[in-house]
Amino acid sequence: MPRRSPALDRATPGAIAEAALWILDEEGPGALSFRALAERLDVSHATVQRRCVDLAGLLDLCTEHLAARLPDIPPTADWAEATELRFSAFYRLLVAHPGLLVLRGGRPWLGRQLLARLVEPALADSVAAGMSAAEAMTAYRRMYLLTLGSAAFVDHRDPAGATAASRAALAALDPAGFPVLSAGIADVLPALTDHEVYYGALRQLIEAARPAAS
Template sequence: MADTAPDTSWAGATETRFTALYRLLVGHPGLIAMCGDRPWLGPQLLRRLVETQLAHSLAADMTPKQAIVTYRRLYLLPLGSASYINHRDPKDSRALTRQALAALDPDDFPVLTRRLGTVGAATADPEVYYGALRQLIDAANRANSSARRPKAIVETSQVHGKRDREEAGPTSTVRRYFATLPPSSPQRSLFGLFPNLLPAGLLPP
């Protein structure tokens, strides 16, 4: 498993770790078969990948739940990608895919049979994995950044949103109207007799 420098960003270190895991599994497909349906709980994997990744996520201000859920998503991606086909022989994998698709009835599978080349090329394209990995990392980064918005900013935003709604509503329109009237006007006096026409605190001075 690849090591990263202490000052590497969370995104950079995460991409390095899960790229290394993917390459390890692609290069040694027997590891997946050997594991079977048992979870990988060996001390080497736990120390060099799981513990390290979780610690880095917590240091990036993720909550424990965010850290483990993000790890599981990142971990399942290379596991599934590596076990899907034999990446050590991509030409053979593409040929098998094209052969299987060519045997399909075009009336039943019009999308697949008309795009044999495109589907076959993507079958063993490693960029499919790398692109998906970057998307997962970017999504986790955005979610974590949103969760870490300072409370004061969130509260200010909520207050401004409430104020905007009030200023656009009918209650505010009535309030502004009465505020323009002279204190001695009959309309203003009438409003003073029925303060419940507006919510508490909105009675014009």
């Protein structure tokens, strides 16, 4: 029987993902490295690299770890309710970990867990509700882009900081060139960090895509 490695036992994919997300959430994306992970897990740099290979592999590991938390939607839910539940849950995962979004950038979210827990059931529900496969993919893509963009646009874990930075930027504008922004700062700023802006837009997309058969 091959000898088990205590280091590999500690550096499981789940443990690496949890440690990486902790670093991202508490110290920021600039603090994430294989060395920092190795120190947190009390293993060697090489052990972490054996699990992840490179930064892209590490980010994929984190994404899959989070995607596994997406909820199972009751089969009794109608199409609109199931769609809102799925994308709302995805949005909450994303806004909870802004550092992961920063590092992933434009990389596609195509891991097996996300495909199995979000993409496939969302498309299957849409087709079952009367959409063609092309219509289902178009509706999914619109909601996916809304969700990803809404989560990445501002650090929702620090709304006060995001508001203060935006206020400073708007206050520095020349009112002659930006009359609406300059005069309406108090009205513009709340929408930047208001989660209801996302939820309202999601519901509008859902209503616009609602299959007649549903």
